[in-house]
């Protein structure tokens with residue numbers, strides 16, 4: 001199959017007529033969102049949804065998010081709309097927040113991986129919304145990467161993973177946030193299953209206490225059941241091995257330099273993912289800046305790009321950890337998973 005790439009930059013409608021037709025015909029279309037690129041199919045067609053799992057190599061017990069173009073569409077997809085959901089939708093939609101609640105009968109079990117609940121989000125990205133609107137159905141879409149790899153934040157990344165496997169990629173340029181949406185379960189106590197750009201602090205300001213799923217910053221215990229099935233899989237992993245070094249910037253940079261020289265002496269190609277604050281300590285080393293430590297949003301936006309690019313050319317990546325407040329939680333959640341939780345505090 002030939003994969004066609006159509007740019008929608010500056011012309012958000014481009015390619016969406018063709019994309020909508022493919023979706024209605026049960027085919028797959030990759031499209032930009034403000035978080036990461038999605039791999040979409042008709043969310044009401046179980047057979048079309050199964051193609052997503054095949055193209056990604058995704059385990060079929062990991063449920064998908066339904067993407068909608070207007071808030072009122074949730075009522076057809078959920079058993080009923082809880083009051084708290086209305087408050088959240090009015091505050092954060094369109095945007096990087098996914099809400100989970102009991103599903104309506106029309107939602108196929110292929111989408112929910114057999115669960116009675118369904119995840120829904122209304123993206124902000126104009127191309128995404130035009131595509132959904134024109135398709136006239138909710139679009140089921142996971143991130144458009146091969147399963148286990150870092151999520152794609154550019155059309156180039158999608159092509160690297162999906163060339164020949166899907167007919168169309170809509171190219172909207174680099175994604176604004178660069179990490180996937182916050183996933184909040186409204187079944188029982190509001191609980192964040194996956195942190196994102198809509199932070200716990202932002203949610204609590206609107207709805208009061210919000211729980212964090214225990215597996216956000218640590219591996220799932222052997223007997224723990226994953227609240228979100230996606231949590232149990234190896235995730236965001238580039239080709240290189242990743243190590244996370246945490247602590248104050250000065251000792252962190254010192255430790256990373258030592259490790260770097262040791263690894264180079266062993267003949268291992270090594271890259272450093274540092275921050276603006278520590279870059280001067282890495283002069284003449286193979287180091288890249290994730291951004292300013294005080295701006296975790298920037299670190300999030302650069303993380304997957306740098307993991308992909310440096311991961312392809314190196315054996316080891318030494319990455320700096322940051323505190324887990326606000327968007328720092330989303331950053332550390334993704335980085336620690338990419339590292340398989342190999343971490344050291346100095």
Ligand code: TXA
Pocket residue numbers: 033035036037038039062063064065098100112115117118119121141142143144179180181182183193194227228229230231
């Ligand atoms: O930003 C995003 O959310 C992107 C863009 C494309 O919208 N999508 C995305 O999808 O990241 P995916 O499939 O890579 O991640 C969906 C996450 C998984 O961790 C999955 O386990 C969880 O949401 N999830 C989906 N439905 C669920 C459900 N009913 N109960 C619990 N977790 C669910």
Ligand code: MG
Pocket residue numbers: 142143151
């Ligand atoms: Mg994903």
